[in-house]
Amino acid sequence: MTSVAPFLVFFIGALFVALSRGTLRSVLLLAIPLAGAFNLLQFDPGSYGTLSLLGHTLTLVRVDKLSLLFGYLFHLAAFLAIIFSLHVRDPIQQVSGVIYAGSALGAVFAGDMITLFVFWELLAVSSVFLILARRTQRSQAAALRYLIIQVLSGVMLLAGVLIIAHRTGSIAFEFIGLGSLGSWLIFLAFGIKCCFPLLHNWATDAYPEATPTGTVFLSAFTTKVAVYALARAFPGTELLVYIGATMAMFPIFFAVIENDLRRVLAYSMINQIGFMVVGVGLGTALAMNGAVAHAFNDVIFKSLLFMSMGAVLYKTGEMNGSALGGLYKSMPITTGLCIVGAASISAFPLFSGFVSKSMVMVAVLEEGHPIVWLALLFASAGVFHHAGIKIPFFAFFAHDSGIRTGEPPRNMLIAMGIAAVICVFNGSYPWLLYSLLPFPVDYEPYTAAHVLTQSQLLFFSALAFCWLKLSGLYPPELPGVNIDAEWIYRKIAPAAIQRLGGALGTLRQGVMFRAQTRLERFISHIYRHHGPDGIMARTWPTGSTVLWVAVLLGAYLLIYFL
Numbered sequence: 340m341t342s343v344a345p346f347l348v349f350f351i352g353a354l355f356v357a358l359s360r361g362t363l364r365s366v367l368l369l370a371i372p373l374a375g376a377f378n379l380l381q382f383d384p385g386s387y388g389t390l391s392l393l394g395h396t397l398t399l400v401r402v403d404k405l406s407l408l409f410g411y412l413f414h415l416a417a418f419l420a421i422i423f424s425l426h427v428r429d430p431i432q433q434v435s436g437v438i439y440a441g442s443a444l445g446a447v448f449a450g451d452m453i454t455l456f457v458f459w460e461l462l463a464v465s466s467v468f469l470i471l472a473r474r475t476q477r478s479q480a481a482a483l484r485y486l487i488i489q490v491l492s493g494v495m496l497l498a499g500v501l502i503i504a505h506r507t508g509s510i511a512f513e514f515i516g517l518g519s520l521g522s523w524l525i526f527l528a529f530g531i532k533c534c535f536p537l538l539h540n541w542a543t544d545a546y547p548e549a550t551p552t553g554t555v556f557l558s559a560f561t562t563k564v565a566v567y568a569l570a571r572a573f574p575g576t577e578l579l580v581y582i583g584a585t586m587a588m589f590p591i592f593f594a595v596i597e598n599d600l601r602r603v604l605a606y607s608m609i610n611q612i613g614f615m616v617v618g619v620g621l622g623t624a625l626a627m628n629g630a631v632a633h634a635f636n637d638v639i640f641k642s643l644l645f646m647s648m649g650a651v652l653y654k655t656g657e658m659n660g661s662a663l664g665g666l667y668k669s670m671p672i673t674t675g676l677c678i679v680g681a682a683s684i685s686a687f688p689l690f691s692g693f694v695s696k697s698m699v700m701v702a703v704l705e706e707g708h709p710i711v712w713l714a715l716l717f718a719s720a721g722v723f724h725h726a727g728i729k730i731p732f733f734a735f736f737a738h739d740s741g742i743r744t745g746e747p748p749r750n751m752l753i754a755m756g757i758a759a760v761i762c763v764f765n766g767s768y769p770w771l772l773y774s775l776l777p778f779p780v781d782y783e784p785y786t787a788a789h790v791l792t793q794s795q796l797l798f799f800s801a802l803a804f805c806w807l808k809l810s811g812l813y814p815p816e817l818p819g820v821n822i823d824a825e826w827i828y829r830k831i832a833p834a835a836i837q838r839l840g841g842a843l844g845t846l847r848q849g850v851m852f853r854a855q856t857r858l859e860r861f862i863s864h865i866y867r868h869h870g871p872d873g874i875m876a877r878t879w880p881t882g883s884t885v886l887w888v889a890v891l892l893g894a895y896l897l898i899y900f901l
Contacts, residue, residue, distance in 0.1 A: 342381040344388055344400050345410060345448055346458070348374055349417075349441025357434045364433070365425050371437060372418040375444075379410050386450050395510050398450025404777040408631060409447040409567050411775065413440060415761075416559035416638050423646050423754035424552035435468035436556045443560035447567050452500040452510045452525075455568070459496055459528075462561055463489030469553030470545050478548040485545035489561075492531040499524030515572040526573060532565035533616065534609045536585050540823065542609065543593075547601040547658070551649030554601060558608060558645045559638050566615045566634050575622025580703075583620055584714040587613030591721030593823055598659045600730055601648050604641065607684065607726040610718055611637045617715065618699040621706050624778035629698025631776055636683070636691040636765055643680035643758040644730060647673055650747035650755070651734055657742070660729070665739035672746055674735040679759040683766065685727030686719060686793060691762045693793065694769035694784040701782070720800040727797075728804050 352371035359367055384407075388399035417440035424433060442465055445458035463486060470482040502521030504510050515522050531538045542562070546554050573579060590606035590613075597603045611633065618630025650673050651666065652658050667674040679690070686692035696719065703712045746752060765772050773780040 342378045344445070345375060345379055346441040346445035348378055349437050349444065353434050353437040353441065356437060357430060364430075368421045368425065368433060368437070369418075372414045372421065372440075375417075376411070376414045379407075379414065382407075389450075392453070395453070395504070396451065397454050397510075398512075399445075399454055400448045401450030401512070402448065404775070405567070405570065405631070406447050408635065408775045408777070409563065410444060412563070412635050412638055413443050413447070413560065416440070416642060417556075419639075419642055419646075419754050419758055420552070420555045420559065422757070423555055423649070423751055425750040426748040427550075427552055429472060429550075431468055432472045432550060432553060435465050435472075436553070439465040439469070439556055439560060443564050446564045449512055452496075452503075452512050455512050456493060456497050456500060459532075459564075460490065460493040462532075462564065463493060466557060466561060469556055470549045472550045472553055473548060475548070481545045481548040485541050488531060488541040492528045495524045495531075496528035499526075499528060512571060514574065517573070517576060517578070526576075529565050529568045529572070530582075532561055533569060534562060534565075534586065534612055535582055536589060539586075539609050543602055543605040543823075546605045546608075547599050551653045554649060555642055555645050558604075558641050562608065562612055563634050563638060566612060566619070566630070569616065569619045570627065570630060574619055574627060576620055579616050579620025580708060580711060581620075583613045583616030583618075584711045584718075585613070586610070586616060587718035588714055588721070591718065591725060594721075594725035594729070597725075598661055600660055600663070600734055601645065601652070601658055603660075603725055603730060604644050604648060607644075607722055608637075608641055610722050610726075611641070611684065613718065614696055614699050614715065617703065617711065621699075621702050621708075623702055623706065625698055625705065625782060626702035628773075628776040628778050628780055628782070629695060629702055632695035632698060632769075632772055633692075635772060635775075636695045636762070639758050639761050639765070640680045640683035640691055643676065643755055643762065644684065644726065646751065646755045646758065647677035647680060648730070648734065650751050653747055653751070654744040655742050657740075660733035660737070663734050663740055663742070664737035665735070666742060666744070667735040668739075669743050670735070670746055672752055673755070674731065676752075676755040676759050677731050677735065679762055681727045681731050683762040685723040685797060687797065688766075688785070688790050688793060689763065690766035691769075693766055694772075697784055697789055697793070698782055716796070720796055720803075723797055723800045724804055728801065 349371055352367060352374070356364055356367050356371075382400070382402045384402050384404075386398045386401050390397040390399070417437070420436060420440075421433075424436065427433065439462065442458045442461035446455055446462065449455040449458060467482050467486045467489075470478050470485060472478075499521040500510060502524065503515070503519065506519065506521065515525060517523060517526060527535075527538075531541075534542050546557050549557055569579065587610050590610045594603045594606035594610075597606065615630040615634050615637070618626040618633070621627075648658065651663065651670070654670070655663065655666070657663055683690040683692045686696050700712060700715055700719075703715060769784060773782075
């Protein structure tokens with residue numbers, strides 16, 4: 340191997356970043372993803388960096404078209420996030436962000452499940468600092484819940500790997516499929532990081548509590564590593580089709596009533612991942628290409644949306660839609676860039692979402708799932724409502740909040756500008772992206788039927804939003820935190836623990852009472868024999884003692900000689 344493992348570039352770079360200051364640190368930060376991309380270009384398909392451990396072969400780097408595409412994507416995402424964070428003077432955020440990106444690269448290039456597990460846990464440990472860096476009580480609580488859930492995912496992954504290794508003797512990171520306890524544990528471990536329904540709340544809980552720059556890093560890596568893992572280990576698993584359809588639909592209802600705009604984006608991220616999961620579940624060449632292409636586009640336009648909201652938070656200190664509005668007057672460039680991200684996630688023609696989401700939907704029809712197709716069509720209209728319209732409308736337009744500020748620092752605008760250009764380029768000229776996909780692409784996105792259908796969907800969705808808003812039926816932006824499935828561990832679990840603690844307290848009191856009673860009886864018994872008036876405390880005359888010793892000695896001698 341003429342180059343080094345992709346993750347090493349980031350890990351070594353993070354060390355130098357931690358030791359540097361000022362302008363040198365900024366230069367090093369920018370150089371890391373650029374050097375990493377150049378290093379990645381030196382790899383040919385194959386396996387590199389094999390080690391032997393306890394009779395198993397570990398493969399640190401496995402290069403093929405699937406891992407290469409995610410490798411390019413993660414270098415690009417890291418570059419954008421680093422540019423966006425250059426104004427930050429917090430080395431914790433910058434170092435943890437670089438290690439986090441390196442861990443994601445280690446995971447997608449892992450050729451075995453043990454190596455995957457190591458980077459799976461590094462993803463959790465490195466990313467939690469991006470949440471803690473906000474230094475608020477809410478961010479600390481969210482970070483603790485986030486870390487517990489992410490580490491639990493890693494424990495389940497390791498347990499599944501050990502079971503499969505014991506049963507088959509293999510730890511290769513390849514197709515697994517469902518059918519054994521070990522495979523189900525791995526499936527659920529991937530599902531946690533992929534935000535399966537009822538396992539998703541770590542994202543909507545923690546992402547909005549991270550720093551403005553931290554959320555940009557977070558949105559790019561963890562969930563997309565999970566999508567990659569599903570594509571590698573469970574392609575064609577039909578259960579994923581229905582899980583993905585559910586993921587695409589249910590976040591819409593919560594996003595519509597949510598006030599925190601970054602939490603709205605977290606819900607929309609789950610919505611978009613649902614399309615990818617459906618594609619992986621179908622497992623056909625078109626569906627897999629659509630899932631991977633949409634993962635690529637989603638990282639870019641979701642980063643753009645999170646960056647625009649991060650810029651708003653940085654300049655105003657507000658993130659609730661009820662407290663914002665009218666910012667287009669003082670932040671016109673940010674407003675325009677946010678609209679590009681909104682158009683991309685809504686799949687407007689000539690924007691990136693249009694050329695990837697449709698691949699999955701066409702594959703769904705080709706494989707005979709009309710109900711799932713209708714569900715995804717509903718989800719497409721819904722994401723236009725809550726991410727395509729709600730985000731820019733309530734942040735920059737709606738009512739005038741009276742907030743007057745300026746544009747964010749230049750590095751933030753540059754990062755958003757690059758992301759916006761990529762969104763338009765991929766949407767207008769998708770064939771470069773198509774050439775990187777794992778299977779040959781025989782798909783034309785810009786047909787008259789597709790453009791007309793999508794335009795009608797967007798038009799009537801916008802019409803419905805306007806009618807709901809003007810009629811007063813659209814849910815108002817109310818301050819507060821909406822709790823969905825996390826109600827289980829925010830409400831039920833603490834109440835159950837409290838009740839269990841009360842029951843255990845009563846049991847403990849009973850046990851202690853019984854133990855104390857028996858101890859008192861034992862002490863009383865000892866006192867009767869060894870106390871001042873006990874038999875063992877009496878005075879024994881010396882003569883009598885000598886006599887008894889002589890008698891016992893004589894008896895012993897008699898017995899001995901007889």
